[in-house]
Each structure stands twice: as C-alpha cells, then as structure tokens.
Amino acid sequence: MNILDIIGPVMVGPSSSHTAGAVRIGLAARKLLGEEVRKAEIYFHGSFMATGRGHGTDRAVVAGLLGFAVEDERIPESFAYAGESGLAFSIRGIDLGDDVHANTVKMNICGESGRGLEVIASSIGGGRIWIDEIDGLNINVGGEYPTLIVHNLDEPGHVTGVTSLLADRSVNIAAMQLYRMGRGGEAVMVLECDQEIPGEAILCLRRLDGIRKVTYLNMGIGHETEEGHVRLSGEDNHGYKGKKMGFLADRAGG
Amino acid sequence: MYEAMREAVRAYDPARASKSALVGGEGEKMRNAREAGNLICGDFIGHTMEIALKLGESNACMRRIVAAPTAGSCGVVPAVLLAMEAERGFPRERMIHALYVAAGIGGVIANRAFIAGAAGGCQAEIGTASAMAAGAAVFLMGGGADAIASAAALTLKNLMGLVCDPVAGLVEIPCVKRNAMGAVNALICADEALAGIYSKIPPDQVIDAMRAVGKAMPDDLKETGTGGLAATPWGIEVGEKIGPLS
Ligand code: SF4
Numbered sequence: 001m002n003i004l005d006i007i008g009p010v011m012v013g014p015s016s017s018h019t020a021g022a023v024r025i026g027l028a029a030r031k032l033l034g035e036e037v038r039k040a041e042i043y044f045h046g047s048f049m050a051t052g053r054g055h056g057t058d059r060a061v062v063a064g065l066l067g068f069a070v071e072d073e074r075i076p077e078s079f080a081y082a083g084e085s086g087l088a089f090s091i092r093g094i095d096l097g098d099d100v101h102a103n104t105v106k107m108n109i110c111g112e113s114g115r116g117l118e119v120i121a122s123s124i125g126g127g128r129i130w131i132d133e134i135d136g137l138n139i140n141v142g143g144e145y146p147t148l149i150v151h152n153l154d155e156p157g158h159v160t161g162v163t164s165l166l167a168d169r170s171v172n173i174a175a176m177q178l179y180r181m182g183r184g185g186e187a188v189m190v191l192e193c194d195q196e197i198p199g200e201a202i203l204c205l206r207r208l209d210g211i212r213k214v215t216y217l218n219m220g221i222g223h224e225t226e227e228g229h230v231r232l233s234g235e236d237n238h239g240y241k242g243k244k245m246g247f248l249a250d251r252a253g254g
Numbered sequence: 255m256y257e258a259m260r261e262a263v264r265a266y267d268p269a270r271a272s273k274s275a276l277v278g279g280e281g282e283k284m285r286n287a288r289e290a291g292n293l294i295c296g297d298f299i300g301h302t303m304e305i306a307l308k309l310g311e312s313n314a315c316m317r318r319i320v321a322a323p324t325a326g327s328c329g330v331v332p333a334v335l336l337a338m339e340a341e342r343g344f345p346r347e348r349m350i351h352a353l354y355v356a357a358g359i360g361g362v363i364a365n366r367a368f369i370a371g372a373a374g375g376c377q378a379e380i381g382t383a384s385a386m387a388a389g390a391a392v393f394l395m396g397g398g399a400d401a402i403a404s405a406a407a408l409t410l411k412n413l414m415g416l417v418c419d420p421v422a423g424l425v426e427i428p429c430v431k432r433n434a435m436g437a438v439n440a441l442i443c444a445d446e447a448l449a450g451i452y453s454k455i456p457p458d459q460v461i462d463a464m465r466a467v468g469k470a471m472p473d474d475l476k477e478t479g480t481g482g483l484a485a486t487p488w489g490i491e492v493g494e495k496i497g498p499l500s
Contacts, residue, residue, distance in 0.1 A: 006360035006369075006386075007322045007331070007353060010258045013313030014272075014425040016325045017372075051423035051479060054273050054496055056316050076316040125370065126324075 011070045017103055018055035021123025026064015028143050029119045031217050035111040037065045037087055043094035046102035058091050143219040145174050145192040151213040154180045154187040161208050171195045256353055258320045259332035263305055272314040274496050277426040281308030298341050306333035306437040310430035323360045323369045323382050326425045329433030330383035331356050334391050334440050355393040356386035359406045367465035371418030372477035374468025380436040384409040387440035392447050401447040407457035408443035410464050417475035419482025422493035
C-alpha cells in the first residue's frame with residue numbers, strides 16, 4: 001500500500017466520500033460530456049440525500065461539474081461560480097431503490113452544444129467513485145483507468161476494429177466489458193486501458209464504420225497530482241468489482 | 255503533505271462556522287486558554303489540543319485539510335507532529351520520517367481491519383489516527399520498532415469500542431473534540447511505551463480485536479447518524495432542523 005493511501009488526499013472537508021467523492025463524480029460527468037456543462041438536473045439518493053446538505057455534497061457535485069479539483073477552496077462557493085459561468089442546475093432527492101449504494105447521485109446534464117448525458121454514479125469511500133450507468137446502460141467503471149465507452153452496431157468485427165486500433169497505438173487494455181440491447185441492435189463496449197488514449201485515436205475511432213458514439217473518460221485518478229491520489233481502505237479494496245454493494249466501507253467520517 | 259498539514263493549521267479561521275453552525279471557534283478558545291495559562295494539562299498538551307481542534311473544525315467548515323487517515327480524523331496526526339516539532343525543534347527530515355512511520359501504521363490497520371467510521375466505528379477512525387500519531391511520536395523520541403508498535407496497540411486498546419455517532423450525520427459533533435482526544439491519547443500511549451510500559455497483548459491481536467468489535471457494531475453506530483449521541487433528544491432536534499436535502 002502506498003503511503004499516500006493513508007496520508008492524503010489534500011482535500012476540502014468535511015468528508016472524503018460526501019465531499020471529495022462528490023466533486024469527483026461531478027468531474028467525471030463533465031469529462032464524459034466532453035464540454036462545458038450548461039444545465040444539470042441533479043438527484044441525490046440515500047445518504048447523499050439525507051446528509052448531503054450538511055456535508056456540502058450539493059456544492060461539491062456542482063464544483064466538479066465546473067471542473068474544480070477536490071482541494072479547490074472555491075468548492076463551498078461553487079453555487080455562486082455556477083451562476084457566473086452560466087451553469088443552471090437543480091438539486092432534488094430521489095429513491096433509486098435498495099440495491100444501489102447509499103451515496104449515489106443521478107444527473108441529467110446538458111452541454112453548450114446541446115449534447116445531453118445521463119449519469120448515475122456512487123461515491124464508494126475514501127473519495128473513490130464508481131460510475132454505475134451512462135445513458136441508461138450499466139457500465140460499472142471506477143474511472144481509475146483511462147476508459148473508452150464505444151457505442152456501435154451489433155455486427156461482427158467492431159470489437160476487433162477498436163482493439164486493433166488501440167493495439168496499433170500501444171495502448172494495453174486492462175479490462176473490457178461488452179453489452180448489447182438485443183441481437184443486431186446497438187452494442188456498447190467499455191474498455192479500461194493502462195495508457196492514456198491519444199486524442200487522434202479517439203477521432204479515428206469515431207470515423208470507423210458502425211461506430212455510433214465514442215466517449216472517453218480520463219480522471220487521471222491514481223496518477224494525477226500527489227494530492228489527488230486515491231486511497232483504498234482496507235475494507236473495500238479486496239476484489240471489489242460490480243455495482244451492487246452490500247457494504248458502506250466508507251471513510252465518510254471519513 | 256507535512257507542509258500541507260502546517261498550511262492547514264496556518265489557514266485556520268476562527269470566524270468560520272460549519273454549515274450547521276454547530277462548529278466554529280473551538281481552536282481559538284483553546285489558544286486563548288493557553289495564553290491565559292489556564293490549562294490543567296499545561297501548554298504542550300494545550301498546543302496539541304489546539305491544533306487538533308483547529309483542523310477538525312476546518313474540516314467541518316469546508317476548508318482544505320489533509321486526510322490522515324480520513325477527513326474526519328484529520329487533526330490527530332498533525333496535532334502530535336506539529337506540537338512536538340514546536341516543542342523540541344526536530345529537523346524537518348525527521349518529521350517527514352515520522353510521517354512515514356504514521357502512514358505505515360495506518361497501512362497495517364487498513365489491511366488488517368478498517369480505518370473508517372462507517373466501516374468499524376470511531377475506534378477505527380480516530381483510533382487509527384491516534385495509533386499513527388503515537389507511533390510517530392515514539393519514533394521522534396528515538397524509540398525502536400517494538401515501542402512504536404506497542405504505542406500504536408495501546409491507543410487502540412484505549413479506544414476499543416468507541417462508536418461513530420455524529421449528530422445529524424455530520425462530521426462535526428463529537429468529531430472535532432474527538433480529534434483532540436485522539437491526539438492526547440496518542441501522547442499518553444507514546445509516553446507509556448517510551449517508559450517501557452508495553453502492550454501485553456501483541457499489536458496484531460489488538461487490531462484483530464478492534465476489527466471484530468467493529469464488525470459486531472450495529473449500523474446505528476457506524477456513521478449513519480442514528481445512534482449514540484446522534485440519537486439524544488438534542489441530536490435528533492438538530493438533525494430535524496438541518497433536514498435532509500429535499
Ligand atoms: S464519530 Fe464518526 S464521523 Fe466523527 S470522527 Fe468519529 S468516526 Fe469520524
């Protein structure tokens with residue numbers, strides 16, 4: 001375990017899960033959208049709804065949507081900054097059911113080009129986050145690796161097309177998930193990679209036949225600044241993979 | 255990180271209040287009491303408490319802090335380290351070494367048990383911070399590995415069973431004051447170990463016991479803000495006043 005897993009991150013309080021994790025969720029949504037966010041409908045579930053106001057979770061998510069980092073001291077005033085930079089947002093409570101993590105947020109966001117995105121993400125402890133759904137699709141990624149989300153037609157050859165394009169650029173794939181809506185419909189691949197994916201590669205991917213949409217998420221978590229390093233708690237770093245969590249191994253207190 | 259801790263103390267602002275307005279100004283009061291020479295514990299312990307309160311408070315007030323090991327317990331390790339540095343003038347490099355010792359102890363506890371209130375109660379959170387600080391303090395005073403491990407074990411023994419019961423689910427009450435307690439507990443245990451008063455129970459077994467106790471704690475007492483102090487009539491009233499988000 002890295003020393004920074006225990007001491008750090010440098011962050012704005014009061015809670016690594018309810019504040020720092022919430023900032024990261026906002027940041028992830030912003031990166032997934034790939035442009036300035038103009039409108040956001042934010043829905044808090046569970047503990048985020050119950051104690052979110054006191055923990056500044058509301059301001060934290062908005063700060064993330066504005067692109068602020070977890071140690072940014074403007075976080076408490078993010079609502080004012082949102083006003084200045086033309087981000088309109090609403091925050092409400094929601095019940096997403098019993099089998100989602102207690103610290104979960106659903107967001108419908110819209111960018112300056114009019115592009116929209118629906119994201120459901122959870123803060124799973126120590127500032128780490130988990131993206132559960134994008135546009136209604138379960139994707140289950142942690143955002144710790146550079147991640148590509150490719151929507152394509154469910155036809156033979158697209159997986160090879162995408163992976164060989166990455167291989168040509170010496171990008172190694174750490175994990176891959178495939179989904180489809182039904183035979184011959186739309187399919188989605190989620191690729192978590194060891195290396196960053198060059199912008200040029202993403203453009204090439206977008207141009208491939210049968211590829212509907214390419215989204216790139218690079219939070220740089222784990223290798224961003226020293227301060228940004230994400231910590232693992234003893235409880236939640238053992239083979240955790242999958243979005244239904246029975247635990248709250250949360251360092252919220254924490 | 256050490257500098258970030260120092261900076262967090264320097265940036266302390268007694269005028270800030272937390273969102274609930276329950277927290278603010280505690281560190282300043284402790285400083286005033288120190289200056290007036292009114293402290294039963296004396297100035298060094300007073301200084302330690304002052305730093306711990308200031309950081310716990312800053313965390314509650316959404317200021318920048320260093321989680322060590324968590325945001326809620328961010329005051330304990332810096333309080334012990336910075337107060338000892340001020341008192342004894344250790345060179346910077348030694349302070350950084352001490353921080354490594356602290357991180358190592360935290361790493362062992364994280365791997366063997368947990369370090370979050372939500373996972374194992376406050377004994378896991380303030381307890382771990384206290385163990386880290388105690389080990390670092392023993393190291394600073396020239397104690398060996400056995401004394402360091404023993405000091406860490408003693409802190410956990412003292413805090414065994416402490417529940418996580420923040421009022422209204424906010425990291426404010428009792429958290430800010432528990433930072434001061436965790437820091438002073440670390441000093442007590444460090445001095446015991448340095449005096450040769452070791453933990454009779456091996457440190458690993460103490461951590462395992464802490465884990466077992468944490469597992470046995472009901473959810474009410476693990477940061478949900480529904481048991482313990484949070485369930486006092488006063489605590490419930492505060493919770494209702496702040497209210498949920500919608
Ligand atoms: S009571 Fe809970 S939230 Fe407060 S310091 Fe202890 S573990 Fe952290």
